[in-house]
Amino acid sequence: MNAKYKKIIFLLLLLAGCAATSLLSSDKEELAPAASFSSAGVQSAGGQRSGKAQGKTIRVQVSGAVLEPGIYDLPADSRAEAAIAAAGGLTEKADAERVNMVRKLRDGMLLQVPALKAGGGKKAAQRVTGAAGASGRKAAAGSISNASGKNAADKRDGSAGRVRINSASASELQSLPGVGPALAQRIIAERSRRRFASAEDLLRVSGIGKAKLEKMRAYVEVD
Template sequence: MGLGAAVVVVLLALAVTVGIGIFRGAGAPVQSVGGSVSTAAPSAPPEAALYVHVSGSVVAPGLYVLAGDARVVDAVAAAGGFADGADTNGLNLARPLSDGEQLHVPSVGEVSTPAAPSERGGQTDPRVNLNTADATQLDALPRIGPAMAERIIQWREANGRFTSVEDLLAVPGIGDKMLESLRELVTI
């Protein structure tokens, strides 16, 4: 009986060691470049991943890979949360993020300067975002009525995020001519 108990103890210790190794490996970031890039995926980023550059008053500014449905609150959390002196009311934490966006977290008293068009990241961009717009926002576009707005939303729900403005061509009823009239008025 002593040998059987020893075998059970060894097998139990082995199982615990393997289990701890698997558990620890599951949550570790795969990549970290200069301490400013991190990914949550164990291999390639998910299909609907967003790359967001978080700057300003956060604990760890940098480039983060987030889920496709991430919001500002998720980007701030990925960057370690607000730093001391952050203007926590300076952002809409519920706003959905866009791929390639730069999210700047202001400090209390910071005077914001208008962003260049390529740095807007959707915050001050007057164009309608195809991935976040509701039916009312889409309906306000020229040549888009309530029915077409609903078809755009249905396409988005069935196929995921728009990856380019040209994806509008896949929406029933939108052709080349309509796409050209919308091209400068929409973004992804």
């Protein structure tokens, strides 16, 4: 009888060991997918946060010497030139030399564009000189003959008084509505990178928005 009981006890222990081994194996298989799912969830959440960060915008107020003062929503990494362009660009009275176009914007900030001081100063004198020179060229183009007027109208259309934006000098560009010395230099810099194929290409220039372009359109010519 003792030998028989020993065999029974041995078989029971063997069965218990097999059952325990099976249960442990099953637990590992269930934990592995759960861990994988958790990792995937973390990665997905991280991707969503990254996408939200990339699509973030800021709200800034633009005031002062711009054509369309107001509040504008811009990409989070925008700089002052983008806000000024959104506000229609600088007016004729804007003191462009005192505006830091590459200043980085932040949410809730006020970007105020200063105007030229009363009395004109050096910048106003330059503007008046440029305008006077343009008026003198128009008068000369209207009075000289076609033969002698060819050189004088090299950069301008004498009959319509238009400015050829791909070849005009800085002073000639300043005869356009809303174009001062700083904006004229930016127009020249932009056309040196890529010529203007149409008047709409002037929108590539920082400080020229749709409103300013409409004022300039009747006076520009693409050559």
